[in-house]
Amino acid sequence: MCLWWLLQLLAVFCLAAPSPAPLQPKEEVQISQASVGQYGGRLVVGLRAEPKTLNPVTAQDSVSREVIDGIMADLVHINRATQQSEPGLAKSWKVSDDGLNYTLKLRRGIRFSDGQPFDADDVLFSFAVYTDEKIDSPQRDLLVIGGQPIRISKLDQYTVRFTLAQPYAAAERLFDNIAMLPRHILEKPYRDGHFLEQWSLSTPPAQIVGLGPFRVKEYLPGQRIVLERNPYYWKADLAKHRLPYLDELVFVFSGTEDARLMQFEAGETDVVNRLSSQNYSLLSRQGTGIQLDDLGPSTEYNFVLFNLNDLAASHLPEIERKQVWFRDLRFRQAVSAAIDREGIVRVAYGGRGAPLWGNVSPGNRLWVNAAIPHPARSLDTARQLLRSAGFSWSTSGKLLDPRGQTVEFSIIVASSNPQRMQMATIVQDDLSQLGMQVNVVPLEFRALLQRVFQNYNYEATILGLGGGDADPNAEMNVWVSSGSTHLWHLGETRPATAWEAQIDGLMNQQMLTLNYKRRKRLYDQVQQIIATNLPMVFLATPDVLVAAKPAVGNFHPAALEPSTLWNVDQLYLRRQQEMARSR
Amino acid sequence: MRPRRGILLPLALLVLWHLGFLCAGFLAPYDPGEQARELPYAAPARWQFRSLRPYACETIDPQSAGDNPQASCYPIRFLVRGWPYRFFGISCNLHLFGVASPRRVAIIGADAYGRDVWSRLLFGGRISLAIGLLATLISLAVAMVIGTVSGYYGRWTDELLMAGAELFLIVPWLYSLLALRAMLPLHLSVSATFLLVVSVIASLGWARPMRLIRGVVLSARERNYVLAARGFGASDAYLLRRHVAPATSGVLLTQATLLVPQFVAAEAALSFFGLGISEPASSWGNMLAVLQQYSVLISYWWMLAPAFALVITSVMYCWLAQAIQRSLKSSST
Numbered sequence: 001m002c003l004w005w006l007l008q009l010l011a012v013f014c015l016a017a018p019s020p021a022p023l024q025p026k027e028e029v030q031i032s033q034a035s036v037g038q039y040g041g042r043l044v045v046g047l048r049a050e051p052k053t054l055n056p057v058t059a060q061d062s063v064s065r066e067v068i069d070g071i072m073a074d075l076v077h078i079n080r081a082t083q084q085s086e087p088g089l090a091k092s093w094k095v096s097d098d099g100l101n102y103t104l105k106l107r108r109g110i111r112f113s114d115g116q117p118f119d120a121d122d123v124l125f126s127f128a129v130y131t132d133e134k135i136d137s138p139q140r141d142l143l144v145i146g147g148q149p150i151r152i153s154k155l156d157q158y159t160v161r162f163t164l165a166q167p168y169a170a171a172e173r174l175f176d177n178i179a180m181l182p183r184h185i186l187e188k189p190y191r192d193g194h195f196l197e198q199w200s201l202s203t204p205p206a207q208i209v210g211l212g213p214f215r216v217k218e219y220l221p222g223q224r225i226v227l228e229r230n231p232y233y234w235k236a237d238l239a240k241h242r243l244p245y246l247d248e249l250v251f252v253f254s255g256t257e258d259a260r261l262m263q264f265e266a267g268e269t270d271v272v273n274r275l276s277s278q279n280y281s282l283l284s285r286q287g288t289g290i291q292l293d294d295l296g297p298s299t300e301y302n303f304v305l306f307n308l309n310d311l312a313a314s315h316l317p318e319i320e321r322k323q324v325w326f327r328d329l330r331f332r333q334a335v336s337a338a339i340d341r342e343g344i345v346r347v348a349y350g351g352r353g354a355p356l357w358g359n360v361s362p363g364n365r366l367w368v369n370a371a372i373p374h375p376a377r378s379l380d381t382a383r384q385l386l387r388s389a390g391f392s393w394s395t396s397g398k399l400l401d402p403r404g405q406t407v408e409f410s411i412i413v414a415s416s417n418p419q420r421m422q423m424a425t426i427v428q429d430d431l432s433q434l435g436m437q438v439n440v441v442p443l444e445f446r447a448l449l450q451r452v453f454q455n456y457n458y459e460a461t462i463l464g465l466g467g468g469d470a471d472p473n474a475e476m477n478v479w480v481s482s483g484s485t486h487l488w489h490l491g492e493t494r495p496a497t498a499w500e501a502q503i504d505g506l507m508n509q510q511m512l513t514l515n516y517k518r519r520k521r522l523y524d525q526v527q528q529i530i531a532t533n534l535p536m537v538f539l540a541t542p543d544v545l546v547a548a549k550p551a552v553g554n555f556h557p558a559a560l561e562p563s564t565l566w567n568v569d570q571l572y573l574r575r576q577q578e579m580a581r582s583r
Numbered sequence: 584m585r586p587r588r589g590i591l592l593p594l595a596l597l598v599l600w601h602l603g604f605l606c607a608g609f610l611a612p613y614d615p616g617e618q619a620r621e622l623p624y625a626a627p628a629r630w631q632f633r634s635l636r637p638y639a640c641e642t643i644d645p646q647s648a649g650d651n652p653q654a655s656c657y658p659i660r661f662l663v664r665g666w667p668y669r670f671f672g673i674s675c676n677l678h679l680f681g682v683a684s685p686r687r688v689a690i691i692g693a694d695a696y697g698r699d700v701w702s703r704l705l706f707g708g709r710i711s712l713a714i715g716l717l718a719t720l721i722s723l724a725v726a727m728v729i730g731t732v733s734g735y736y737g738r739w740t741d742e743l744l745m746a747g748a749e750l751f752l753i754v755p756w757l758y759s760l761l762a763l764r765a766m767l768p769l770h771l772s773v774s775a776t777f778l779l780v781v782s783v784i785a786s787l788g789w790a791r792p793m794r795l796i797r798g799v800v801l802s803a804r805e806r807n808y809v810l811a812a813r814g815f816g817a818s819d820a821y822l823l824r825r826h827v828a829p830a831t832s833g834v835l836l837t838q839a840t841l842l843v844p845q846f847v848a849a850e851a852a853l854s855f856f857g858l859g860i861s862e863p864a865s866s867w868g869n870m871l872a873v874l875q876q877y878s879v880l881i882s883y884w885w886m887l888a889p890a891f892a893l894v895i896t897s898v899m900y901c902w903l904a905q906a907i908q909r910s911l912k913s914s915s916t
Binding site for chain 1: 616621695697857862877878879881
């Protein structure tokens with residue numbers, strides 16, 4: 001009998017999450033201002049796919065990043081609720097007057113999840129890896145400013161200095177999501193040239209070490225990945241209890257959004273994010289017992305994109321013929337004037353979204369230009385614009401171009417995205433009222449991206465961008481003519497039009513300007529030029545819709561990704577008594 | 584063969600069913616592509632009778648109706664003039680029923696764009712049934728020719744044709760269609776898609792009936808009257824036309840009644856996967872495709888209407904097939 005009890009105790013001891021280590025007097029922990037919670041419990045979250053890697057340097061997909069966010073930490077962090085940068089592993093930073101030097105003071109006495117200390121050498125090592133051309137990290141581009149990687153030097157064990165080749169507005173935001181790596185674990189494989197193979201899903205959990213609120217406990221392929229509390233995490237609550245409160249954070253691999261919703265309804269998961277408006281309505285109809293949040297418009301923008309690429313080498317004469325229409329600003333303006341954006345919001349987002357006339361969503365409160373006009377839908381205006389561009393109508397009502405050819409084009413759209421499919425059907429119907437024959441072609445998303453980015457074999461498409469950082473610098477690659485996501489005309493060696501040259505100048509200028517108000521004025525001008533020249537015809541943005549069980553405490557979702565787990569270190573599970581009291 | 588009484592009822596009902604879809608323009612109050620975006624997923628209108636006159640009532644929030652809950656009801660009018668359509672090439676605008684504009688009556692509800700599901704069901708049924716009928720006709724014609732040649736001539740011809748048929752039976756048709764679709768231009772018009780779907784279904788559907796027909800021909804060619812006719816010097820063409828082909832009529836009829844619903848369902852499957860008729864044209868398959876979304880599946884039961892129509896079509900054809908089989912059995916005994 002005694003042996004049985006002993007075995008049970010041993011099992012509990014082995015399976016239980018580690019208790020938080022007591023705070024050390026010299027440990028410079030960050031005190032969280034959130035409500036004080038309770039220790040214990042596991043939070044289960046559904047993921048739409050399995051992570052591909054747990055290596056923060058090589059991870060590209062958002063699913064991997066979502067898991068990695070739970071186990072890693074950065075020097076400076078963007079608060080998803082306030083959209084402002086705040087101290088992370090660096091307790092403070094100072095910018096030199098010329099904006100070229102950033103001096104960061106690191107927290108003293110903090111430890112990695114294996115108990116080893118963190119200091120300036122880990123920061124130096126991390127940035128050496130991120131900026132290494134051979135590693136080719138997706139974050140490397142961000143850390144190259146003015147053609148040169150950011151230089152880093154160690155001033156003392158807890159102070160580092162970053163030197164930029166040229167001033168860069170809000171450069172501290174660059175440190176967000178640059179996870180600090182444990183030099184004591186990864187330096188050897190890095191020197192031996194095996195860094196890219198590190199921290200795959202088959203790596204033993206004990207070897208994956210970070211500074212995030214959790215550490216890896218187990219991974220079951222096809223089922224789930226379990227994270228357990230990091231007992232040395234560097235944040236504490238107002239009562240000086242070390243965070244996080246949760247014993248475990250479990251990511252289950254659910255698949256589609258519908259599958260995630262069903263698991264949430266069945267009580268198998270505690271939090272669900274990125275809900276469609278239809279699924280949100282479904283949950284809201286179920287009444288009480290769920291925390292539902294409509295956080296307002298996201299920073300994502302959906303748009304119709306016409307192919308304005310240079311097709312001389314592509315041998316696509318039919319598309320080249322149609323590009324004559326697409327390149328005519330009056331044609332694009334007519335398309336914009338004919339689209340029923342309110343209808344799109346009603347149909348595709350069930351009214352939970354906002355129509356867009358520019359590239360910045362109203363959800364991006366700090367940067368949206370409120371002066372961009374919001375003209376109502378007008379078929380008369382559209383017809384006038386087309387007439388002024390030399391278009392005419394046949395007796396049967398079909399639109400004819402100046403050469404007498406009927407205006408017909410196809411919009412390719414991702415078949416896996418029902419909202420964009422609905423947008424395409426509405427655009428098709430709206431433009432048919434102008435006599436245009438628009439064909440909607442659903443395509444598998446990767447096939448669509450191949451056409452848009454590689455072979456340019458498309459006429460028009462509906463895509464969405466944004467959703468990440470709200471800062472204009474995050475959009476540099478879209479709006480600067482040489483950017484890798486300059487979608488309507490990729491691979492420009494120099495700006496193809498005068499207004500693109502103007503945008504290039506303004507975007508570069510705002511990047512070098514450190515004052516927010518001056519940057520805002522410059523970015524307002526960019527938005528104005530974009531809204532006037534319509535390289536994309538903007539449609540709508542969805543609201544950020546999330547849900548959680550009522551037992552999840554400190555649940556304060558934010559519009560920026562990751563909207564529900566950005567404060568996972570503060571989340572806790574309420575006990576029954578507390579919930580009964582709050583009711 | 585004269586139709587027996589048991590066949591008449593299912594046959595009449597089937598003819599009526601198809602006639603309904605043929606007269607889709609008359610029975611549909613709205614253009615199937617007309618969007619009413621202010622009414623996404625509008626619930627089916629409730630019906631009320633006042634002094635024997637039918638009224639359509641919108642489902643509205645009883646609180647917002649206040650003291651006048653009848654305010655949302657409006658009279659249904661019969662034989663009204665409305666949107667223009669063509670019936671066998673003739674321009675018409677007469678519809679069986681409707682309500683005064685700007686009101687709309689959605690007798691079995693509306694879809695995501697506020698389009699009338701009843702109107703789309705009728706026009707979609709026209710396409711789906713036409714595909715089923717045409718594909719059946721083609722596949723049976725192919726099966727008849729190949730099955731007869733294979734069964735009648737036997738030897739290496741039979742072996743070769745049977746091997747070919749088996750090859751068609753093992754072809755994974757969904758993947759074949761995916762591959763075929765990838766080779767074609769991105770956009771195909773409704774008529775081109777219609778022909779593509781018909782030809783794919785027919786070309787992959789002939790092998791099974793061909794094996795049955797071959798079996799019947801194998802047996803028929805050994806009958807005494809066929810051997811006697813051959814002994815009298817009858818040519819192969821005469822024997823096939825006069826004695827062998829008529830023996831297959833029963834199999835052909837039952838196969839036709841079984842294949843039509845099967846091919847209608849195949850069209851629905853293709854369109855469901857986005858390989859068939861594309862928006863804004865409707866077919867039962869592309870109408871059902873929206874049910875891939877969980878919220879639609881459990882919230883808006885009226886979006887299942889094409890599935891009910893498919894079931895009714897299948898049941899009626901099966902009923903007819905059984906009646907034909909019974910009739911054949913009784914005539915042979």
